[in-house]
Amino acid sequence: MSDDTGTHLYTPQVVEQKKPNVKQEFQTIEEAFQFYNAYARECGFSARMSTSKRKKGTNELIWKQFVCFKEGETNEHYQKKEKHTVQRSGERNRGLVRVGCKAKMTVVKSQTGPNWIVSQFVEEHNHALASPSKIHLLRSHRVVSAAKRGLSQQLSEANIPMCQQIRVLEIEAGGPQNIGCVEKDIRTYGQRVRDEQKDNDAELLIEFFSSEEEKNPTFYFKYELDEESRLVRCFWADPFARRSYHFFGDVVVFDTTYNTNKYDMIFAPLARVNHHGQTVIFGCALLSGETTESFIWLFNQLLDAMPRGAPQVIITDQDPAMTKAIAQVLPSTCHRYCIWHILNKFAEKINTMVYRDNYHWFKNIICNSETIEEFETSWAELLKNSNLGDNTWLRQMYEIRNKWVPVYFNHIFNAGMLSSQRAENSHAFFKRYISNKNSLMDFIVRFNRTINHQRHDELVADHIDVNEQPKLKTMCPMETQMVKIYTKRNFIIFQGELFESSAYFLSCTFEDDESMFYSVRKASRSCSSRNRQLKYNKLSDSVSCSCRLFNFNGIPCRHILAYFRIKQVMFLPSEYILRRWTKSAKIGEVWDNNGQEMKDHDDMSLVTRHASLSRACSNLIDDASLTVEGTKFILNEIELLRGKIKKMNGDGMTMPETTSKRSTKELPSINNPSHVRSKGCGKRFKNPKEMLVSKSRLCRECGLRGQQHNKRNCPRLQERSTMNDQDINSNSASEDDDLTSHAGSNLHGAKRS
Template sequence: MDSSSSRLDNEGEFDDDLTHQDDRQNDMGEKFEKSKDLMTFISDEELNDEEENVVLPVVLKDDEKVEEPKESMTFSSLDEVCSYYRKYAKQAGFGIAQRSSRKKKGIKGYVMLICTRGGAERPKTSDCSKPIPISNKTGCGARICANLCDDGTWFLSKVELMHNHSLSPGKARFFRSNKKISDAAKRRLELNDRAGIRLCKNFNSLVVESGGFENLSFGERDCRNYINKARELNLGKGGAQALCDYFRRMQKQNSGFYYVIDVDDDCRLRNVFWADARSRAAYDFFGDVITFDTTYLTNKYDMPFAPFVGVNHHGQSILLGAGLISREDTDTFVWLFKCWLECMNGQAPKAIMTDQDRAMKNAIAIGAINKCLYDSQTCEEYEENWKDLLEKYNLHDNAWLNGLYMDKTFWVPAYMKDTFWAGMSTTQRSESMNAFFDGYVHSRTTLKEFVDEYDNALRRMVESEARADFDSFNRTIPCISALQLEKQFQVVYTNAKFKEIHEQFVKMMSCNNALLKSEGAISTFEVVEYVAVGDHLIEKTFLVYFNENELEVKCTCAMFEVKGILCRHSLSVLRTKKVTTLPQRYVLDRWRKDIKREYSKVKSSYDAISDNPHAQIHDKVRNNLEELLSLTSLLSHLLAAKMCLVL
């Protein structure tokens, strides 16, 4: 803490000045953890989150009535003093805070409790563009002072009852000093949160049960804060050592398991990265394109989960390494990417997709910008549309848009059409990761448990891929057309990818093409596609270039270049040119089902348990017991049948 914070000076006395929230967080958080459920924050109105928070014990029940404080009133403990004045303040209609205290030989012997409108207001920020509500301090002199007696009891040495502002007993529940979530309410909130019930409904159930908002000693914001804290990913006691032991055990079981642990100067865990042997082997086949973002778990846990995600031959998400990081800054990301590249033998992906800035997403949702981005098939067309956009809305001097324009090659679709993305998008992959971990991670998951559950989820991923492999070889999706082109893909592509080709053949029926020009072996076609929008059709025009000598086709939509799937516009031209067999460059090995990929034979650390002698003995004993129980049950039925016959 700095000199402006409340602190104990050399004489053991607290400064009288009220302190800023940010400077007090560590100190007060420690006090709060020690006090647990017997303590509550004493501060100003709910709207003023930056006001001084002071922890004071709660002893009296909420339904007890108390008399006005008087000098010489005695109490058995300081807790009882604080609880009494808190109850009186709620009854009278004001909030309280601890102003100062003194200690003698390490024992607190004096305390002053004041009205939260006492003292002078201090500005919380110098940035006028980000105003923070203030509590309208009025210099109120209402307070009590309590002293410790030699026999351990406390008495009120000074009492000031007069306030220089109005009081509101009916709204006293909004003061932070009067808020407390009961143990039963906490349990209800956590259970409902685990069940996936949204916070608003979760809170409303408590409102209904209590008979109205006025009967609750907390608000929806308090519930949200509690749930957020309950969701934090805790390292837990001994968690760091358990995590290290886990990684060492995994590496011992399979030398291909890779992990790095980053600690700070005090040897406290800061970041971790790990990748199993199967993920490392799969990177050789699917490491050309990855997505990386920390959106999943970021808002649930203290340490954001940072997965490196690729896509396999079925279009399924596949984990290629993962990290848990302490913060999302440049140094941390540099550390994480270095670890990952070292793990993958320095082989960098050809393309990395990260989550776009949220402000950019909101802007793209605006119709004019959306049209400019996604209706521009070429870079030249985009440049013209962007220029028209700025002129139409007079945005030439908009610094934010100018910044976006400078980075256009990293996010504008027209500039990314020559990059293969394997059909990946950040939104789809993030949603896939959400579904991937659902059922394995909950609000009380510790860091060690998270890594264990990561392995469980990875097993499910491997099983899902194995099932898709089986289906692709044993189930055939029928062709929609009689074209040999479609049959060519049906024979070699996985079912998931053939479905995408199948969809393009269906949409090909909505396309009409016309020859624009022909120069030697190269023909240029205009393809008009009719797209249903609501109750009417709109026309979209694309250009397709076809080289008859090389059997090469290229469309301005660039679907093949980006997704690795031939588009309906190209298929329409190929049909017109009576092409029956495509060159192999259009049948990507990436989507084929008839290629043996060595990574599928690699055993991961989480599979090694089956090779453990103890595990084998356990499985053998269990199987023998099951057979014995089955025989015993059969023998019992036979004896019963025999008895019936005898009778």
């Protein structure tokens, strides 16, 4: 047997061993085809199933034929069409494969038993056979194994494109010819899986959540359907998130994002800040609309799921539906708007020239006012001086000032957050893994991957706190005390305040029976520093500062630390140590409303068992693969172990964990959600003022920006040049008059002479 070059490639002894024989028996049709396909691989051709016959009456299969992939002829009508038709753009240009090859193997059902008997075998081919280097390209020898399917799915979850997945498989297999399939096969498999999920995507999602609930009763999820049984909203929170909310759920950042799934359902994560200052998601929802009804449902689920109840502070954007829902469901929660979004709107809402001259004054008044009276007086004065008293947007912002100006809420703990940018940063993080092409199940799988990444970062920070200690800057006992209590991030903030406190001094300004008031000033006054006011309460033995940093951030400010230094308080009192910023913030048991303890993970869960076995096997493979003998030994032992495990599971000694005890029949019929058109969808067009700022050039003459305004056509420069031209013309006219008069006098003199 030879290939297309005529050289002998296949060992006759091997081919003879694989060759089918007439009257050879097989137990099943599949076994017969596998045998013929293995023979085809040795020879260098691809096999496929061909015609079959069934018994009349019973429709029982009694005859089957396997042929070479070049068997038969291409349809004559198709050939004529190809000869006389010009190929259109984008039309597939498929070559002709079938050349009437007669090689085949026929099997018939045995009349005395269930076996199949080879009744005919034709060996000869009328075409060249493939060489061993091209066998992996033949269709019947390309198989996407279960291992490759699993690996491809894992790589897809990490957003690795298909072309790079093939490179990984090539490295793993030792070359593209050893993969066992081509890129097209893996793409086809992925498309087939997506097609299977197309009609029952929402049902698979609810099945997955039901499975998680069965594995761990403290997993929480709820969903709602509309009149057409379409999924309209869904909320979920795992035990780790619910337990974490108990410790860090005092301040919540809530923001919606889009383009996370192919239905454009709104992804609404609830974020918080842990004791390392990291943004972590503790609850999520998928909504089919940004309506008040949807947000009311979501916040009610938050109250039902989380063990500590309503948050103390929630930060959102200026969405009216969101604002109305929070006022109704969370009346005791301090609702704040993101100050960053509002400050960015100043450039859009006021005149460009006025914005340039007054924005820094607006920002200073908003961010640095210490009292409400100071803010309101300075605001009114600035509006008067800038002639912005009639600006509608500024008037509206002033009416809701208690929701975004810090002086109105900095007496409440806000974990140091003024904006919702932490939530937006988490959106950017999610978009590394999630796209608007994902199905709901793809979204959940990738979302879980990102959550695990976030939680691993928290684990790394915990590890650093246990094994590393920041360097000390002073010999102060308070610094030595707090380096053991605070996490690294919070200690560095505290250390900076403690170091700066040495530059401040106090002077008593007033004293009565209950309080003492101090003025705190910096030793070297700068134009940016201002005196702060400290109040010492004699009854409660506590001190507070007018900067309110401790109330807002939870870490003592430099002014309070200066007071402790002067009063020789060596160690920070416990009332100034907020537990949520300490290393022991997460220590303690947490119970849900049903009396069940919430743990980070179930010790006996399938995931935990799988992880422990994976680590053990990985170490074993690393050692065994160093030698050929070790590899063979491990392979033999693995086969023996697999047989024992299958027998163990089959005998019912250890019941395998099912994905869900509730079958799809017990769940209501759930249709996929309809596509959502969100408030933030569509292309955003810039207003003229934004275009003016973004596209205009800077004039080096007057320092302003303007559309079609630069040094060449600056009005100020043109005005100056016009004035210069007038001066030049007037000077030229006077010079001409002098010349004329001088010339006239000469002329008259000449005449006289």
